[in-house]
Amino acid sequence: MGTMVSFDVRDPGVPRQAIERAVAHLHDVDRRFSPYKEDSEVSRLMRGQLRFEDASADVLWIMGLCDELARLTDGYFDARRFRPDGLPDPTGVVKGWAVEEAAFILLDEGATNFLVNGGGDIVTRGSPVPGSEERWRIGIQHPTERDKIAVVLAVRDSAVATSGTYERGEHVVDPHTGLPATELVSLTVVGSSLTYADAFATAAFAMGRKGVEWLANLPDVEAFAITSDDLTISTEGLPRA
């Protein structure tokens, strides 16, 4: 995936194998899903070298999820936009999903207080101080001042995903117009599922300022957006520190 993933586990006594299992899962996802790997299942599916019924269950699940997300977001999450042959390109949702699965592995291994950060896609569980009411403090990166943050969120048992304009000039494109989405420079979604937070952040970013309204109407989801003219728009229930 080319993504840095870090694990911050605060429970004493969680076996090292918990992290190792989570890391192995991430490598496995990379092997099966990466479009940059010629022999990944996704690459082979997209080239027609692998039949759907021979793909692994996760890959099928993600393909189906992409279709469902397109419906939920009225086409703003569009895994097909670069695929003239109509096959979905699932990579927009795979990172969030893979990190969420890694978090479930830690839970399965008995960890209850941890933070997993996959390149800015974050899952939190419990507290940084186990047994206390303290919340994980997460900073949303300031778009122009690299050593600063724009806002601090305080969360527990929540996922945080941020979509935006990347340093190397890649743009999130509005699938309905084909043009780069320029109203926002950053959009953060806080919700219970990182898979959906990741996908919703991508879709809402493509909608521009309207994306924050759309997110405000979704249950159990909060949002924070930075516009290209230095304003922030956030939902009322955003869990600020």
Place this chain on the structure above:
Amino acid sequence: MIPKRGAIALFFTIAGLALLLSFKTPTTPTTMLTFSETAAPTSGSGGAVAAADATTAAGAASAAASTSSTSSTATQASTTSGSGTYTGTAVQTRYGTVQVQITVESGKITNVQMLAYPSDNPHSSQISQYALPTLISETLQAQNAQISAVSGATFTSQGYLSSLQSALDQVA
């Protein structure tokens, strides 16, 4: 850089199709803010994993994988014609289960059905019919603060990743 002054917090509601049920008074304006040009960077240059007894860090998933199959409860209809119904793994989220079932005909997905989806909660959708989505608009601020992690769109930068890795190496 020209300092920006006179930040005002605006508090506005977006009208949907629902009736206005409550009126909120605006918050007091925020104080003047300036963009600092000389503040020292926070530790870890904008992102750091807080040190803890059990903290470990994982590198980028680019090396060859030691294969480990994730457990899956998916079922698959056996077929010889390339068509069938496939049920994906049931994923547990805090608010419920997410599970997708797809129908494939001649190698194409022809139907997707959500067997379970967490927002499929009649109480939630009832609430959103009557509540206005309230949004808050403010001028962008910049802060230093003690944090455990950073979420941001610029994380794909290789330079950032290298820097963060070197910071993480020091923590371990």
